[in-house]
Amino acid sequence: MKADVVIVGAGAAGIGAGITLAEAGKQVILLEKGDKFGGAGMFGAQGLFAVESSQQKAVGSSFTLKQAYQELIGYTHYRSNTALTKAILSKSASTIDWLSDHGLKTELVKNTQEVHQDHPKVYHQYIDKFAGFDRLMASFKAHGGQLLLQTAGVEIIREQDQIAGIKVVQNKHEFMITCSAVIVADGGFIGNHELVNKHLTINPENLYSMGERKATGDGIKMLAQLGADTRHLGVFENHAASVISPHDSKWHNSTIFTLTNLPFLWIDQSGKRFVDESVCYDFALWGNITYTIGGAYYFILDQALVDELSDQALEWTDSFERTFVSLAHKPMTHKVGPFPQIDVDLEEAIAKGAGFKAEDLAELATKLHMSQKILMQTVDRYNTQIEQKEDFDFYKPTKFMRFSVKQGPFYAIKARSTSLGTIGGIETNDQMDVLKADKKPVKGTFVAGNNASGMYDTSYPTLEGISCAFAWNSGRIAGESAIKLLNEGSESYYG
Numbered sequence: 317m318k319a320d321v322v323i324v325g326a327g328a329a330g331i332g333a334g335i336t337l338a339e340a341g342k343q344v345i346l347l348e349k350g351d352k353f354g355g356a357g358m359f360g361a362q363g364l365f366a367v368e369s370s371q372q373k374a375v376g377s378s379f380t381l382k383q384a385y386q387e388l389i390g391y392t393h394y395r396s397n398t399a400l401t402k403a404i405l406s407k408s409a410s411t412i413d414w415l416s417d418h419g420l421k422t423e424l425v426k427n428t429q430e431v432h433q434d435h436p437k438v439y440h441q442y443i444d445k446f447a448g449f450d451r452l453m454a455s456f457k458a459h460g461g462q463l464l465l466q467t468a469g470v471e472i473i474r475e476q477d478q479i480a481g482i483k484v485v486q487n488k489h490e491f492m493i494t495c496s497a498v499i500v501a502d503g504g505f506i507g508n509h510e511l512v513n514k515h516l517t518i519n520p521e522n523l524y525s526m527g528e529r530k531a532t533g534d535g536i537k538m539l540a541q542l543g544a545d546t547r548h549l550g551v552f553e554n555h556a557a558s559v560i561s562p563h564d565s566k567w568h569n570s571t572i573f574t575l576t577n578l579p580f581l582w583i584d585q586s587g588k589r590f591v592d593e594s595v596c597y598d599f600a601l602w603g604n605i606t607y608t609i610g611g612a613y614y615f616i617l618d619q620a621l622v623d624e625l626s627d628q629a630l631e632w633t634d635s636f637e638r639t640f641v642s643l644a645h646k647p648m649t650h651k652v653g654p655f656p657q658i659d660v661d662l663e664e665a666i667a668k669g670a671g672f673k674a675e676d677l678a679e680l681a682t683k684l685h686m687s688q689k690i691l692m693q694t695v696d697r698y699n700t701q702i703e704q705k706e707d708f709d710f711y712k713p714t715k716f717m718r719f720s721v722k723q724g725p726f727y728a729i730k731a732r733s734t735s736l737g738t739i740g741g742i743e744t745n746d747q748m749d750v751l752k753a754d755k756k757p758v759k760g761t762f763v764a765g766n767n768a769s770g771m772y773d774t775s776y777p778t779l780e781g782i783s784c785a786f787a788w789n790s791g792r793i794a795g796e797s798a799i800k801l802l803n804e805g806s807e808s809y810y811g
């Protein structure tokens with residue numbers, strides 16, 4: 317088998333690169349390890365960031381490329397790749413129209429998180445997502461691209477400083493595809509427990525991954541063998557926090573899900589309060605603080621609160637409401653509950669190993685393996701602040717300083733650090749060339765999406781849809797760079 321370029325991974329980054337190459341008339345083979353294409357950008361994500369898009373212009377948005385760039389670089393404190401960031405943002409507007417031309421339409425919606433409502437709109441939500449991805453793939457094929465499902469890239473073959481091809485495995489059968497360039501876009505390594513544990517700075521038990529399980533670091537491994545710089549791998553896309561059952565991975569309880577998304581009292585594993593809990597209205601910051609304190613905390617309810625929630629609606633917003641509402645085009649309620657079954661739901665959480673119940677705080681501390689003294693001090697201090705309606709520790713807004721924790725039994729529900737994937741990868745530049753530690757290129761190779769580092773510092777930023785924007789735009793850029801390399805030759809391309 318032969319191609320100009322082989323792309324490893326058919327997620328957003330790989331498809332972005334594939335269509336770019338195919339529409340330029342290059343022979344391109346897109347490898348997908350699984351039996352479906354699309355990756356996390358299709359199965360998980362709902363949309364992508366862009367700035368100065370035609371849709372933003374049509375509604376008179378004044379948000380500029382310059383503002384977006386400065387916001388992002390400010391967020392990362394210049395610990396990100398400035399040229400790469402600029403390249404991704406600069407391309408983001410055209411990518412919205414380009415995706416639409418190839419069959420995946422989007423609509424500019426209100427930002428999907430509560431705290432971003434005053435920020436200019438940037439989230440371009442997919443319309444008819446699955447059919448849209450099918451149309452993208454049809455466009456890829458109509459332009460001559462070839463998709464090989466259930467085919468994994470395993471080794472890039474280089475001969476005398478040139479790419480000679482890539483070894484692939486299809487139904488346990490190994491063969492080589494001859495090509496002159498490879499784009500590695502297989503989604504990072506969140507599906508590789510060994511590699512994840514090596515780079516995590518929290519107890520692995522506290523990590524709940526929602527990321528692509530097939531992203532097992534194959535591409536990173538292949539590029540490392542060619543000398544690529546892998547020193548920036550340890551960045552996780554922390555996103556909110558999740559309550560899970562350690563022994564039933566399918567367990568979901570909608571009452572517990574909603575309670576997790578509200579700013580009640582949260583305590584860390586030592587029994588101390590650690591944050592203004594209304595951080596739950598920003599998923600990246602919520603995810604970051606959860607990771608920072610060791611990957612797990614408990615939210616605490618007392619019986620008086622449980623009784624109130626069982627028969628009265630609470631005029632607080634579920635932090636995920638806006639996400640679901642914007643998808644369904646429904647009006648916001650800014651209310652939760654009542655939860656008439658809350659007792660049953662809490663008992664279920666306890667039976668599933670996600671929650672704990674105790675008659676008094678001393679017993680609760682014992683069950684949570686923390687100091688009774690610390691827990692009691694935390695609760696006393698919190699109750700005093702509730703009475704005064706002022707959070708002088710972490711400045712939670714007064715509106716949320718409402719429920720003291722006094723009347724047993726007490727409930728503690730464990731929330732864990734949640735990751736959408738790994739977003740630290742191979743060192744690259746604004747052309748998505750694979751770089752070695754000395755910044756010299758591994759000639760003929762490119763990275764895209766979650767395989768590439770440089771866009772993020774230690775976490776993913778709060779600009780909504782930026783990781784999908786990175787996947788699509790870095791994929792398109794990698795495709796364009798490969799075209800340039802093929803058209804101009806190695807000497808001219810690398811200078």
Ligand SMILES: Cc1cc2nc3c(=O)[nH]c(=O)nc-3n(C[C@H](O)[C@H](O)[C@H](O)COP(=O)(O)OP(=O)(O)OC[C@H]3O[C@@H](n4cnc5c(N)ncnc54)[C@H](O)[C@@H]3O)c2cc1C
Pocket residue numbers: 324325326327328329330347348349350352353354355356357358359360361362363364365467468469470501502503504526527528530531532534535736737764765766767780781782783784785787
């Ligand atoms: C639940 C969820 C919700 C999200 N929501 C959003 C959102 O709304 N907005 C946003 O911006 N971002 C969101 N993200 C993040 C975003 O989806 C990802 O950052 C982005 O899709 C990554 O794209 P990718 O192409 O780099 O990787 P992936 O989507 O992971 O694609 C990689 C592909 O490579 C394949 N592969 C792996 N190994 C091999 C191999 N050896 N050979 C061949 N193929 C291989 C995998 O099977 C996979 O299909 C979300 C992520 C998740 C998990």
